[in-house]
Amino acid sequence: MIVFQVSDVFKSKTSSHxxxxxxxxxxxxxxxWGSKSFLYPAVRSSIEATCLQVTSYKEKKEFHSTPxxxxxxxxxxxxxxxIVQEFFIYTCxx
Numbered sequence: 217m218i219v220f221q222v223s224d225v226f227k228s229k230t231s232s233h234x235x236x237x238x239x240x241x242x243x244x245x246x247x248x249w250g251s252k253s254f255l256y257p258a259v260r261s262s263i264e265a266t267c268l269q270v271t272s273y274k275e276k277k278e279f280h281s282t283p284x285x286x287x288x289x290x291x292x293x294x295x296x297x298x299i300v301q302e303f304f305i306y307t308c309x310x
C-alpha cells in the first residue's frame with residue numbers, strides 16, 4: 217500500500233489518533249489510535265500494515281489500529297528478505 221497523506225495527531229480528553237490515507241483509489245484510511253498514533257509512515261512510501269480492525273464510519277469502510285498493529289516500510293521487509301536469503305545461501309554453500 218502506498219501512503220498518500222499522514223495527518224497530525226488529533227488529541228481529545230480521552231484519546232489520540234492519526235489518520236493515514238492510502239493511495240488505493242477509494243480513499244482507504246487507517247486510523248492509528250493511542251500509542252499507535254505516534255507511528256508516522258512517510259508519504260509516498262510503500263507499507264505493510266498488520267492486525268487492523270475493519271470498521272464502518274459514515275457508510276465507509278475504515279481500518280483501525282489494535283494493540284497488535286504493526287506498520288513496516290516495505291524497504292525494511294525487502295532488506296529482511298535479502299538478509300534471510302543471504303543466510304540460506306551462505307549456510308547451504310558452506
